[in-house]
Amino acid sequence: MSNYCVGVDIGGTTVKCGLFTVKGELIDKWEVVTRKEDGGKNILPDVAEALKAKLSEHQVANDDVAGIGLGVPGPVEPDGYVSVCVNLGWKDIYPAKDMEALMDGITCKTGNDANVAALGEMWVGGGIGHNSIVAITLGTGVGGGIIVDGKIVAGAHGLGGEVGHMHVRDDEHEFCNCGGQGCVEQAASATGILREAKRNLAKTDEPSSMRDFGEELTCRDVCDCAKAGDKVALETLNTCVSYLAKGLALVTYVVDPEVFVIGGGVSKAGQFLIDLIAGYFAEYTPLAKKKPDIVLATLGNDAGIYGCARLVLD
């Protein structure tokens, strides 16, 4: 029985790494710059070099490491194959196999970054104590990760948990990055909330403290103004959150999780946001006599490294 595990969350700018006990205690974390040039061929060797130094520093022997989990910002096939990962420059690669070779045979596993973040929140974050959770990240986009009976639902074609692209809004005529219209992401991402606020400000003469920010207005300002009772900001947030809640209701009628864990930059609005979501969610789920909990994520940007580490413990 090994005592340690390692999480490696590979992003387009930096690779976040963490050394954990198998109980989920973070021993050390560090970052490595993501060198994307030359098809990203240096990324894994760079990570391996830094990791070897860290294991040595903490006097952790290779055979005391249960495994290394790799989180990748893109689709991963069930056998660990990554056909393309635009953000890293990767093509046609089995990252776990390559990493195993670099790390003298330590077992490695690969997962999609949004899915492993959900696993992290289940392990020691907002979803602790549950084994069926849906984690939603409200950031620049809207990501999702679905865990059923403790396992990631990656999907047959890598689309499991793509809840950001569920269609929920018929009156949205702009196109989403996915090619669709009216996606959850267009309504409830930081970008989407800000756009909705600007639309609402443009169509009314109503005074609003959001106007004081001029062109510098951010999603965070919209949330702050809404909390302070600003009418236009509140209307904006209610619209956006109602579409998000509609999406969560749809998810409930598919996998019916024990809990929804809400993270990402927008979730910094805190319990105020959760209460808004829960209100609309209840309206959209008349069939659900017992409602799932809706809670805040607690691991922030570290959810990825926690989840990657947890990935190797099954």
Place this chain on the structure above:
Amino acid sequence: MSNYCVGVDIGGTTVKCGLFTVKGELIDKWEVVTRKEDGGKNILPDVAEALKAKLSEHQVANDDVAGIGLGVPGPVEPDGYVSVCVNLGWKDIYPAKDMEALMDGITCKTGNDANVAALGEMWVGGGIGHNSIVAITLGTGVGGGIIVDGKIVAGAHGLGGEVGHMHVRDDEHEFCNCGGQGCVEQAASATGILREAKRNLAKTDEPSSMRDFGEELTCRDVCDCAKAGDKVALETLNTCVSYLAKGLALVTYVVDPEVFVIGGGVSKAGQFLIDLIAGYFAEYTPLAKKKPDIVLATLGNDAGIYGCARLVLD
């Protein structure tokens, strides 16, 4: 290693039973009348009595039976508890435990009927060869069953696979049985398709062969007229199928199955219906580079007994 398994699909009128080999070959099937009076207390004893006679007739010893699977028309908690099953008169019951006692200790398991039907279609029906499928039953209502990695996704509160109650239609102002509005079931059940046809006939003077059926018009007639090129019938079916396909697209962005298996009375419209669904589905899933297959169910009303039997083989 036992050679046989038994499926018991308990409906409000009859209990369908099947004796199978563990490879999925149906040896015999029979029915027992569902006696719902007295809180349904006779149902399981009646089933047990008939089953003992069948096992004896086929000279199958108890220890050669891997188990008995029970399908129940209502929510089943993860530990097999059924708090209420209106259609059977049951309250506060663990059907599998009671059945084990009646069958001298043969292992029993309980599942929701729509979910086990999906398992049956995966085992030897339309979803054979796959282990992640979503089965949709288009009947009086719209039922769903979700299988991920070979296991039923029953959900934390029994709502897994309730895809019939996903909201997909904003311009539906009638209420669904679930209390919601604009559910998949309202659009794409036999009842829903018929209602849509009547609405369309009422709002146009356009000639339509559907008018020849008068008050006797059925969903099957609507499908037949559409196949024959009737304009109003085609418009009706296109509307209904587009909402169904929207629902399937939403499901894809949650669990991303390998295949959708379409069954129930409406599916008798055959490949014509499947092609219509696939067309709209492609429109609603721009993110899915590889689309899941959409196929017809093949087990008909026997899907339940197959799935119940399969339930005990894990």
